[in-house]
Structures are given as C-alpha cells and as structure tokens.
Amino acid sequence: MKAFIVFSIFVLLLPLLVTNPYYLNVLAFVGLYSLVTLGLSVFIGYAGQISLGHGAFYALGAYGSALLGIYCPLNPWLASLIALLWTSLLAWFLGYFILRLKGHYLVMATLAVNLIIYILLVELEEFTGGVSGLPGITPFCLFSFCFADDRSNYYLIWGVTLFFLWGILRLLGGRIGRELKAIKASEQAARALGIPVVRYKVAAFTFSAFLAALAGTLYAHYLTFISPKSFDIFYSVEVVTMVLVGGAGSPWGALLGAFFLTPLPQVLEFFEEYKDIFYGMVLMLILIFCPEGLVSLNIRAHFGDIRSGTDPNMRQGKGIRPRSFKA
Amino acid sequence: MDLLILCQFVLAGLSAGAVYALIALGFSVVHNATGIVNFAQGDFLVVGAFVAYSVLVSWGLPYWVAFLAAVFTAALVGFLLERWALSRSRSKEILLLVFITVGASIFLRGLIKEIWGKRPFVLPPISETREISWATFAIDPQYFWIIGITLLAFASLHFFFRHTLWGKAIRAVAIDAEAAALMGIPVPWAVAASFALAGALGGLAGVLIGPIWPLSFESGVHIGLKGFAAAVLGGYGSFGGALLGGFLLGLLEGLGAYFTSSLKNLIAYGILLLVLLLRPQGLLGEKVQERL
Numbered sequence: 001m002k003a004f005i006v007f008s009i010f011v012l013l014l015p016l017l018v019t020n021p022y023y024l025n026v027l028a029f030v031g032l033y034s035l036v037t038l039g040l041s042v043f044i045g046y047a048g049q050i051s052l053g054h055g056a057f058y059a060l061g062a063y064g065s066a067l068l069g070i071y072c073p074l075n076p077w078l079a080s081l082i083a084l085l086w087t088s089l090l091a092w093f094l095g096y097f098i099l100r101l102k103g104h105y106l107v108m109a110t111l112a113v114n115l116i117i118y119i120l121l122v123e124l125e126e127f128t129g130g131v132s133g134l135p136g137i138t139p140f141c142l143f144s145f146c147f148a149d150d151r152s153n154y155y156l157i158w159g160v161t162l163f164f165l166w167g168i169l170r171l172l173g174g175r176i177g178r179e180l181k182a183i184k185a186s187e188q189a190a191r192a193l194g195i196p197v198v199r200y201k202v203a204a205f206t207f208s209a210f211l212a213a214l215a216g217t218l219y220a221h222y223l224t225f226i227s228p229k230s231f232d233i234f235y236s237v238e239v240v241t242m243v244l245v246g247g248a249g250s251p252w253g254a255l256l257g258a259f260f261l262t263p264l265p266q267v268l269e270f271f272e273e274y275k276d277i278f279y280g281m282v283l284m285l286i287l288i289f290c291p292e293g294l295v296s297l298n299i300r301a302h303f304g305d306i307r308s309g310t311d312p313n314m315r316q317g318k319g320i321r322p323r324s325f326k327a
Numbered sequence: 328m329d330l331l332i333l334c335q336f337v338l339a340g341l342s343a344g345a346v347y348a349l350i351a352l353g354f355s356v357v358h359n360a361t362g363i364v365n366f367a368q369g370d371f372l373v374v375g376a377f378v379a380y381s382v383l384v385s386w387g388l389p390y391w392v393a394f395l396a397a398v399f400t401a402a403l404v405g406f407l408l409e410r411w412a413l414s415r416s417r418s419k420e421i422l423l424l425v426f427i428t429v430g431a432s433i434f435l436r437g438l439i440k441e442i443w444g445k446r447p448f449v450l451p452p453i454s455e456t457r458e459i460s461w462a463t464f465a466i467d468p469q470y471f472w473i474i475g476i477t478l479l480a481f482a483s484l485h486f487f488f489r490h491t492l493w494g495k496a497i498r499a500v501a502i503d504a505e506a507a508a509l510m511g512i513p514v515p516w517a518v519a520a521s522f523a524l525a526g527a528l529g530g531l532a533g534v535l536i537g538p539i540w541p542l543s544f545e546s547g548v549h550i551g552l553k554g555f556a557a558a559v560l561g562g563y564g565s566f567g568g569a570l571l572g573g574f575l576l577g578l579l580e581g582l583g584a585y586f587t588s589s590l591k592n593l594i595a596y597g598i599l600l601l602v603l604l605l606r607p608q609g610l611l612g613e614k615v616q617e618r619l
Contacts, residue, residue, distance in 0.1 A: 049424060098600075101607050103421075104364055108559040109603050111552065112596040119593045233552075237429060244426050273441060280434025284412055287427045291418030 003252070004169055010021060015151055020240035024150040028222065030262045031157035035215040037242045037254035038161070038168055039208030042158065045248035046177060047204040048184025049099065052236045053110030057115040057209040060087040061216025062129060063121065066137045066226060076140050080217040082212060084107050091209030095202040114233050121228040133227025140221050155221045160218065168251050180204060212239075245286050247293020256295050333585055334479025335466075340581015341574060342470040342539070345477035347374075348573025350554025351561065352484065353525035358564045359501040360521035363421055366428045367408060369551020370435040371529025374546060375401040376537040378530070379438060380448045390453060398530040403505035405526025409519045432547070440542040446520070447546075450537030473535045480531060481570055484524075488566075497521055556599050571611060 018024055028116065035052060043049055068074050074082070098109040108280070121128050128134060133170025140147045140156065147156050171177065182190040183197055191197050218227050246257025263284065268275045336342065350368055357365045375397035382393040408431050413424055442523040451474045459465070475525075488494035500517040508514045533542070540546070553576060558564075561572025577599055582593035 044422075050492060098603050101603060104358070104555075104563050105603055105607055105609070107364065112600045112603075115596050116593060116600070119590070119596075123589050123593070161413055224560055240368060241429065244423060246356075248422075274437065276433055276437025276440065278437075280430045280437055281433070283430030283436065284427050287423050287430060288412060288416045291416065291420065291423050310500070 001169070004113035004166060007165075008162050011162065014229075015154055021150045022210065024154050026263050026266065028150060028154045028157050029235075030258050032156070032215045032219055032222075033239065033242060034144060034255050034257035035157070035161045035164065035218075035263050036208075036212045036239045037246070038164060038251055038260050039211030040239055040243050041254035042168060042172070042180070043204045043208040043248075043249060044243050045250070045253070046184060047170065047201050049205070050107055050240070051205070051208070052107055052233060052240060053063050053112075053114040053234040054208065054212045055231045055238055056114040057087055057091060057212040057234060058216040058219070058235065059117050059121060059228070061213030062220035062226050062231070063134070063216075064213070065135055065217040066220045067128070070134070070136070076221050078139075080221070082216075083217055084213050087216075088206055088210045091213075092163035092202060092206040093206040095209075096198075099198065099201045099205055108118055111236075118228055118232050121231065126128040129227075131228060133225055133229075135225045137220050137224045137226065139224060141316055147221070148226045153218075157218050157222070160214065165251060165255070174253065179181055213293060239279065241283060245283065245293060247295035249292060250295060253293045255297035260294060329364045336581045336585040337578065338466065338581075340577045340579070340584070341535075342577070343580060344557075344574040344577015345367055345474045346532045346536045346550070346573075347557040347576050348479065348570050349477055349528050349535070349552050350551060351558035352481070353528040353532075353562050354555055354558040355566060356521050356528070357525045358545040358558075360497060360518045360589035361413075361424070363413075363428065364422045364555065365408075365522075365587050366425065366551065367435055367524060367547075368525060368529055368554060369547030369549070370432050370439070371401045371405060371526045371547075372533040372536070372550055373439055373547040374435070374540055375447065375530025375533030376450060376542050377443045377533075379534045379537060380443075380450055383451060394531075394534055395594050397528045397534045401522040401530025401533065402527035403416055405529070406519055406523040408526075409522035412520070414515060415521075432551075435496065435531060436547065437543055445544060446542040447543035448537070449541045450534070451536040467539070467543075469538050476531070476535060480528065481566070485566065493520070553595075556596070556615040559609055560602055562609030565609075565611045565613075568609055568611035572609070575610075 015024060018027065036058065040051070040054060043051060043111065058081025061080075061083050063272065064087060065076065065079040067081055068079035069076055093115065098113070101109050122131055124130075144154075166287075172180070179190070179195050180200060182193065182195055183200055187197055216231075219230075237281050242257035242261045243254050243258070245261060246255065265275065265279060270279050271278050287295065350372065352372065353368045357363065357368070376401045379393040379397040382388050382396045398461075408428070412427055416424060416427060452467075452469050454468050459468055472613055486494075488498055496507070496512045497517045497520060499510065499512055500514050504514050507517070520580065523557050536542070536550075541558065554573070557572035557576045559572070560576055561568025561570070576595055577600070579595050580591050583594035606612075
C-alpha cells in the first residue's frame, strides 16, 4: 500500500509541474491506457488467458454512451452507466462461450469479436457516422462544472484509474489473486483443488472488459469526438503489448507499460521516417532481453517493496510455489 | 446470367482462398516447430510481392527469376527472424514469443515502407493473355495460376515432410524436440528451417496474389489475419486443415461479396466465430488430451 500512496501523490501533483496542455493530454491518455492494461493484467497475468479483442469493449463503451447521449438525450453519466452495464453483460455472455477456447483459438475468437465490432461501426454509417466518426459528444458535467479541458479530464481519468488500481491491489493480494494465479499455473490442478476455473476466467474477462468500456466512455466524453480508427485490432494488440512490456506479473507492470509505450510514438517522431522501425525494434528488444517486463528491472533494487501489493510468493509470474499450498 | 456472375465470385473467392491457404500453411509450419503464432507471416507476403515487383518491373527480368527472388528473400527474412530475434529470447513463454513477432511485424512494415514507399503496387500478370473467354463467360487466367501453384506447393510440401530425411527431421522436432535432439537432429536448425519455409510460402503467396490485389506496405496485416483465421478454421497446425480452411474462408468471402459486398468480412468472421463455438478445435483439428 505504501507504493500506492506514493504513486497517487505523484500522479495528483504531476499537473502542477506539467502545465503544457499537450503533455497533460498525453498523460491523460496514459491514464486511459492504464485503466485498460490494469484490467488486462488481471486477465493475462493472473488468469493466464489472452485477448486481442479488448478494442471491441473500448468501442462499445465509447460508442454506447455517445450514441445514447445523442439519440435518446441522456445525461452523460447515465448514458455511460447504461453503456457500461450492457457492455459488461455482453462480455460476460461472450466470455461463457469463448473462454472455453484455448491458446490460438481464443486469440482468434477475440480478434474476430473485435473485427466484427469494427466492421459494424464502419458499415452502420447512418447510425454511427461510419469512418468519418461521431462528433459533438457532450462532456461530463457536475452541477455547473464541466470536465471540458485537459486538466480536469486528467484528474477525472486518473481519479478513476487510481480507484481501480487500489481495488485491484487489494483484490489480488488476497485469496482471489492466489486462485487466479493457480489457474494460470495449471488449469487442471486448479480445478482439482476445487477452484471454479470457468467462473474465475469469465469473471476476470468481464472485469477487464468493464474497465476497457469505462476507459471508452471517459475517452469519448473527453475528446467529444470518436471514430472507428481508435478501436481497431491495432488498439487491442497495443494494450496487450503494454501489459507484456511492463510486466504481466503485477498491476504495476501494467501501469509501467502504459507509461512507457503511450508516449513512445511521440518521442520517436524524432526519427521521422524511421519511427516504425524503431518502435518495432524497441518492442522486440524489451521482450527478448527483459521477458518479465520493465517492472523487473532494477526498480526492485531501489524500492524493494514495490511489488508487495501482490503476494511475494508469486513474483516473476512463475505461479504458486508449493509452499503456498501448506495452509 | 446471374449464375455466371456467381461463378466469377466463387472463382475469385477460391483463388483468394488459395492464398489464405498458403498463409495458413505458413502459420502451421511455424506452429508445429515452435507452438507460436507468427504475426509477421502476412508481412512475408508483402516482402515477396515487392521483391518480385522490383525484379520484374524495375529490372525487367523474366517471371521465373522474380518467383525465385521473392521466395528466397521472404525465406531469408523468416530465417533471420528466427535466428536474430526469437532464438535469442531469454524466455520461451509462448505469449512473449508471439509478441516478439508482433514487434517484428511492425519493424518489417517500417522497413518495407522505407524501401518501397507508401504507394500500392500491382504486379504484371503471369501469362500474357488478359482473360480466357467462352461466349459470355470470361475468366482471368491468373486464378488458375494461383489455385494450380497452391495445390502444387501443398503436394510438394506433403512430399517433403513425408518422404525426405529433412522433412522427417522437422516432424520429429515438432513431436518431441528433446528426443529429436537425442537422435542427433540439429533442433535449432530444424526450427530455423521451419521459419524459412514459412517465409518461402509467404513469398510465394505474395507473387501469386500480387497481380490481382494492389498491395501496400500495410496489406500484410489483414491478409495475415485472414490466413490465421483460415488456419484456425481448419484446425491449427494441420496441413489438410490449412488447405480446407483457406478455401472455405475464400469461398465464404466470395459468396458474401456476391450477396453484400460491404459486409463480406463480417460474414466470414461471423461464421468463423460460430465454427469455433461449435467445434473449438477447428474443422480438422484433433481434440488434444491434456495431462497434468
């Protein structure tokens, strides 16, 4: 928890140092990405599953609340709430079917979900605005105060993200975290121990989809304009990459991945033409030489307890060691 | 008359399906050797097509040279991907290796953009005649080239894996790498050879589809996805499954395009999802018994 408090203070004080709206915008986006990667790190790092379809839930959150706000004029908060509810329901329903799949089949199924949603967003043009996007989404307002500029949205987004980071750290530090790790280590062994594997997987999937949808609604009402391009499979691949680059074994890895990869394309603008080449190379080098993610680098030496939000027995994503079973 | 148009769509679908089958085969070869999904597979296709373009159009050399150059270059790219990146990975966890290929795909796309630019290319057709026609029925002969060469590639690959020492060695590695190493098979080379083979198949697919579809540096992603979908549809890792999945996906797309051109991908992916739900191991995949 100490690490969490330090991190929260850092995040809340950051806008005092960063006044340039462009940088604030990038940092707000780091928050949006973090929200999604936090959910995914539970699904990937703990439940040991893989999804390349979270762009779909991000889209359903964003388009759901934007369309509700436009077609049956609802207040943005209510519209977001309804969008979140039905996206989570859909994810739960889908999860029951596709989480029976394993490995490459699961990857393909989640990709297919993402591709289908994307095609629908583009093709249902009169309803969603098609490729050219959907403008004129109203921002969130509290009484007379509206979250319209970068700074207020930064606080809104990071407030939500910190809340869920706290929740996830609490959740994973306990029994649920251990049982999810057991599923990752060996599904059959977990089942033999009486862990309801399917229910856990579906719950982790639904939770991560919920967070993606939440990020989607925040995104839509922050930018007030959305287009399908932001919700394609490249987005889904990008967020999973963030989780792996940061380190799939802990929520801090998810945050670190978002902090590192969100601004990287902008930083690499320096190389202009060669941007993609460098981006691809950085990804490969990190994954090749630092397989446990950036979080496993010397940070551990400096802040020994940064990963203590999770059970120390479970470091390095190697699953539960036998002594955890003693109880 | 309508029937003739339908036939056109079916034939176009089948030739696209042949290309998906070649890509799916590339996925399967890599999967059998290493267990990973190679997301750079689609980019091999673009490399092959663009090398062929340079050889044919920029240097004016004959088609067979372009074929050889495309297949060889793409094979080399696959080989180097394995030797320089994947084999050096410190962790052998599948998920990480898969995402190294994602990085490689981004890298390759950047490289292709640097060498050939952003402009899409169309290769000249293999045979001079533009179309074969009977009365009102006209067919692009390229379709026959694509389907014929794909079937030939499958047959020769089948022969290679069943009847040659090298092919048997690679199969042995796929079944049990440790036992294969004990039998004196150079496992790292067998794995690298699989990647080279996957690259060669991608390059071949690129030369075949180049005259029909305009390809740009980014085309590899979506064609690669279709190939992945085909491999999953047929049963991942199975050669027969790759062939079946490829042609089936192409056919679905062709028929989908006949009825509603804008939603053809929706139909293809929707049916794929349905098949996965009903038959989680793909059409020809075997149900794997798991053990603790």
